[in-house]
Amino acid sequence: MSTDQSRWRVRRFDEAHFEHPTSEPELVALILRARTEHAQLRVRGSAHSVAAAVYTDAFDPESGPVQPGAPVINVMLDRYRGLHFHQSGGVDFVTVEAGRNLGSDPYGPGTTPGDDEGLVHALAARGFALPVLGGISHQTLSGFLGTGSAGASVQHGFHQAIASIRVLDGLGNARDLTPSDPDFAHVGVSMGLMGIVSSVTLRLEPEYVIRGWTSVQRVADCDIDLFGDGDATRPSLKTFFETTPYARLLYWPQKGVERVEIWTAERAAKTPGWKPKPYKQFNTAPFLMQWLVRFLYTRVLPRIDLVPGDADAAMAEAWLRDAITEGFADAGLGAPTLSGPLVDPMIDALAETLADVDDGVDSVKEVLVREMIRLIIALSPRAGGKYERKAFTDTWYDGLPHDNQMDDQLMPVLFTELWAPLDKTPVVMRALRDFWSAGGLEATGTFATEIYAAPPSPFTLSAAHGTPVLRIDPFVFWREDAKPEQDFFPGYWELLRAFDVRFHWGKTLSAPGSTTGVSYRRDMCGVAAWDAWKARRAAWDPDGLFVNAYWRAHLGL
Template sequence: MDTTRNFTNWSGSVSCVPEAWHYPADEVDVARLVRQARSGGQALRPLGSGHSSSALVATDGALVSLDRLSGVVSTDPHRGLATVLPGTGLADLGSALAEAGLGLENFGDVDYQAIAGAIATGTHGTGRDLGNLSSMLVGGRLVSGTGEVVRFGTESDDSDSDDSLLRAVQVSLGSLGFLTSLTLQVRPAYELRRTNWMTHIDWVLEHYAELVASNRNMDFYWYPRSDLAQVRMLNEPGQEPDLLPPGRLKRDETGPSYEIIPNRREIPFEEMEYMIPLDTGLEAFRQVRQRVRERHRDRVGWRVLVRTIAPDRGMLSTANGRPTMTIALLHNATLPYRDYFSDMEPLLRGFEGRPHWGKKHSATAERLAPLYPEWEEFGRWRRELDPDGVFLNDHLRALLIGTPSSPSASAAEIWKER
């Protein structure tokens, strides 16, 4: 146990002073910590890489790092399954699976996160037919708020409740328990060719539907000050589309999928991202573009990132039940972002937008509940697995219950600038 460290997230905008840090070595250690915390009335929060820019981790209780629970436990190429430990970094996971001839179906924009944190927050990449990372979770084990080990999905013997519990765990925000083992659906290892093109945003909008349909992975950055866009297309070699953007080819490389999909992000940034129904997403982007040009262009030098996600069944997945376009506003972490994000957020909400759980937003339970058809079912699982609220902090109370004990630590904390 460590009682000397404070916590600050990757971008520098979220910090807390936990009363203790714990570094369990295995599932037995995790269960013991939870039982002790429950009996002593202490809160626990799981800590991955600290990449989220929302206050999911912030606590004055104890932080529990799962870094020591890392690695690939087993692989089953015939069934397309891999069992991994929660603290495994995505970059390490990609290379470890490749050694077994396997790969993840997709990655997010970066690979700095631990797998459990990426899944718990609904981290996603891009691709009309590709789900977010949480949709790859098909089973595993978690330690509940009572200190019991609960099996779910492919690891469960209870076929009656299995599917419901799995779908609750897929995006849980760390509120159901500590994941101690994750079974992922994987595929044979594969290569991708990436081509990045610089072109004008008007061409992208005119050809957007065809770009989405003809590429395995496609997204674009819009640069507000130049009105240019960077179109990023990734396809298995030999399956590249005929449609190519007019303009400059900025990048062309081929390699293992786990090396080609993620990008390097050396400069910390703040981000707000909303998930919009795909059929109205383009109109939402057009309105974002207009508002940024009218109100924020002189102060916003960073970009707007647009991606797609396939629908899934995770109860709190931001792609639950609908093909999705994501619109992310990125801003240098050293610059003020509050006015920009708070002005843009109502516009994105107006398109039935669901905020990314791990990024900046000000939504609370009252606004979120109508957006998720199985909101109440998720709440039932949370109360069953964590009856004493061991895994709650003020931010999660605001998100999931709507009764934050301290406004400064809930919605308002999200907008705290560096």
């Protein structure tokens, strides 16, 4: 059955073109078949990565092999999702088959979990928890680990829960690796190139809830010193991340906007009678406008790049009215029923602002972007000189993946993610500030940049190997013709390579031959460590079953 529930090309597929093993022996059989047929073999997780990184060559997830009978085997583990709970020495563990999603994948294959069938729900039902989760929880466990993903915390790392990893190498041999095994460091982040992860055993901890606050503040006077070393009244950003159990920033750098949403949380015991009061995006907007704000954010703002750079006020107003009407049509709705009291006054106010644009300072498009974002990302109220902090409390499994509420279908985005040593936070942030200020809309884009941190990782190819990191994640709204790897992300790559950044493997990478390509990545990893990983990979996969053109190019294999 073809699944076309998302505008993201990587998320469209037909299950009939994939193998669906139900057991480890069936996985081994696929490896041996690939050897016999001299075929490539790749395993799809939730397909949250770049499509070329996920699948074999000469394969389309909707239509299958480009040529009938091509020697390619693409695998889904949606029927290999078992759990085995056990105890050892008074410690609780769970062994998870690799196809289990962490949470729910609303656009996965037919048998992937619903709202209460992910790993996190199975753990919570038994009173257990994991130390951290990423901003979303759609991924499979093996995909989350294999791409080097992480949660929004310096104090808590997902790798801290890993007791062992079981991998099937390119000869069909099962290898059980614990943190004391030297090869554990090579396997943990390996993008499916060292073999098929069969299962992961996780060390569990007692269930907890999180309590925190969120606040939208001006960059100039926010509660954190974003660009310096902090003082008696405000922590530096580095200190903020180090001392806050869970935290992230969503930074809107556009001229005239320059505001940041701060999200922080800490653990708390789940007491009798406790009830969740979840974090919600747009909670600074007046209640009656929240529906409109969410609509503008998901249906209108992503279209704003279609406004010509030389548009005049009349063109911009016409575009805005058309975009709102088209957005309602896309949502299966008629014309806005509240057009009179809400939509028309908003457009009229924007039109008046656009009409007053000084052509020598800002373009109409820049003003339109600024005014729309300021409407959507409303500042928190102030009292006594301090910004209001909106409190929330939630389960660990719903509260930590705070971006789950943003739907891939409603709001598809593309992104690159760069990890800099946390010690370089002040200079990195100042470089970004100056880059955004000098570059205008071409540098900032029309969306936000997410900023968070991660702890040191033990894995060779992790972008946090050996050091805590500051993570810079600029977003771009997806369009059919979007090519941010050519016209947007390179500005960030070139700017931040001066600060020894490393790339998240599951996000957009720079070209292999570029100044931040293969040679740069090898240097940042460390030549000896990089070469040791490649040698071990070649030994475990002598026929190159798991290597496609994408990874051959980006890793120099």
